[in-house]
Amino acid sequence: MPRTLVLASNNAGKIKEFNALLADIGITVKPQGEFDFEEAEETGLSFIENAILKARHACAHTGLPALADDSGIEVDYLDGAPGIYSARFAGEHGNNEANNALLLEKLDGVPEAERTARFHCVLAYMRHQNDPTPQVFHGVWEGRILTSAQGQEGFGYDPIFFVPEQGCSAASLPKDIKNQISHRAQALQQLLTSFEQTAGGITL
Numbered sequence: 308m309p310r311t312l313v314l315a316s317n318n319a320g321k322i323k324e325f326n327a328l329l330a331d332i333g334i335t336v337k338p339q340g341e342f343d344f345e346e347a348e349e350t351g352l353s354f355i356e357n358a359i360l361k362a363r364h365a366c367a368h369t370g371l372p373a374l375a376d377d378s379g380i381e382v383d384y385l386d387g388a389p390g391i392y393s394a395r396f397a398g399e400h401g402n403n404e405a406n407n408a409l410l411l412e413k414l415d416g417v418p419e420a421e422r423t424a425r426f427h428c429v430l431a432y433m434r435h436q437n438d439p440t441p442q443v444f445h446g447v448w449e450g451r452i453l454t455s456a457q458g459q460e461g462f463g464y465d466p467i468f469f470v471p472e473q474g475c476s477a478a479s480l481p482k483d484i485k486n487q488i489s490h491r492a493q494a495l496q497q498l499l500t501s502f503e504q505t506a507g508g509i510t511l
């Protein structure tokens with residue numbers, strides 16, 4: 308089990324969720340923003356490629372094991388878009404308001420049954436920059452796109468992502484509930500199970 312790892316993300320919402328999810332397992336999580344290096348160019352054409360690329364970049368710049376998360380929302384009516392481009396869907400990286408407004412606009416008038424969508428979270432764990440066996444975990448959270456924003460919790464597309472099994476938007480969920488059922492929670496649970504199952508966990 309690594310003692311310290313660098314979280315290869317600059318997304319404040321993700322960092323908050325990872326800190327909550329990894330709090331009591333004795334791992335010190337250092338967001339990459341605490342180090343002084345430029346973030347990786349996300350040139351991959353899939354969540355997996357981007358997650359591996361971000362993890363390897365963070366390992367190379369810190370010498371620490373790295374955990375990266377590449378995630379996004381896949382909307383069936385848009386043939387899977389915005390997908391890996393979720394962070395910059397409306398053109399400006401991280402402008403959640405613009406991203407959500409554009410998604411609502413593109414689905415204007417689309418009936419409920421055709422508004423299905425899912426969040427993907429791919430985690431890549433790397434022991435070092437030349438790790439030949441990065442561990443990859445993939446969580447998927449099914450839902451649909453609302454016609455207007457609901458709720459104040461979470462981040463990104465949460466206010467317009469309806470979670471059928473909860474009967475509300477992801478942004479209306481208490482943090483601890485989202486952290487039990489989300490795409491990120493599912494992927495992280497797979498990682499923690501793999502740590503436990505590997506003899507003595509993944510070593511530094």
Ligand SMILES: O=P(O)(O)OP(=O)(O)OP(=O)(O)OC[C@H]1O[C@@H](n2cnc3c(O)ncnc32)[C@H](O)[C@@H]1O
Pocket residue numbers: 315316317318321346349376377378379380393394395401403426461462463464465477489491
């Ligand atoms: O690459 P890093 O530094 O981790 O930060 P980022 O925000 O660029 O992250 P991604 O490239 O993985 O893009 C993910 C986008 O998908 C959205 N997203 C991911 N997880 C989400 C969640 O749990 N709830 C709502 N939106 C989410 C969010 O808008 C992010 O901007």
Ligand SMILES: [Mg+2]
Pocket residue numbers: 349394
């Ligand atoms: Mg990104």
